[in-house]
Amino acid sequence: MMLLMKTTLLAAALGALFAIACAAQVQPPPKKLLAIGEVKGYEHDSVSHGLATIEKLGRQTGLWDTYIRTDSELLTKAKLENNAKNLDYFDAVIFYTTGDLGLTGQQKKDLLSFVRDDGKGFLGTHSAADTYYNWPEYGDLVGAWFDEHPWGQVHCRIRTEDAAFPATAHFPAGFPFYDEIYQFKEPYSRTKLRVLMSVDPASVDLANPKVHRADRDFAVTWVHNYGKGRVFYSSLGHRDEVWDLPDIQKMWIEAVKWVMGITTGDASPRPK
Secondary structure, rough: OOOHHHHHHHHHHHHHHHHHHHHHHOOOOOOOEEEEEEOOOOOOOOHHHHHHHHHHHHHHHHEEEEEEEEOOOOOOOOOOOOOOEEEEEOOOOEEEEEEEOOOOOOHHHHHHHHHHOOEEEEEEEEHHHHEOOHHHHHHHHOOOOEEOOOOOEEEEEEOOOOOOOOOOOOOEEEEEEEEEEEOOOOOOOOOOEEEEEEEEEHHHOOOOOOOOOOOOOOEEEEEEOOOOOOEEEEEEOOOHHHOOHHHHHHHHHHHHHHOOOOOOOOOOOOOO
């Protein structure tokens, strides 16, 4: 009987080791994410914590490695010296940026081609929409430009408009939220974007003189296809505390997976 038990335990242990070995063989190598935290305008204190959270989530899931930079040197397809990586090395780029980053004309072409032609991913968070107003193609890439935050940081209610998309499927239909809420202007249009989440206009002061949108359409998260590539943007994340919320972290995990092509999700526009 004792021999039988030892044999059974040994078989179980070997089976577990075999399963772990198989899982290790199936697990693909981590993808590469370039995180740009360059600021040439309003300083957001949460840039560091936001991008550090993205880096942490990549390590925890084992799905991607994050390269955080506070400059734009790697945003090029040109060969760089000193063992520096360029865009060809990465699977996606995320911007937590503000203002004119000083990209050359060729760098701008390389970034757009990285997404549009190479089928790579682009993610923007919060003030990425407050970046490069003098570069029309960048506005098309992100999907919109910042047009003030009428209420500053405000308690509001967020509506989940797409309960099937992987980055928002875990959110309830509506939930209270506290953050700095952006208002957007052209090129924002639901004919070009698939809005995933928006602010319930009944939860904010529409009489505020800084409210410019007569349609009361205050999107906070959207996706769209850009050529062969995928784009995800969310304005949520002005505050450090937002990045610590489990639901927001899950949103970013699924967003990175989607733009990198690990998962699928319908990004076709849905006019309101």
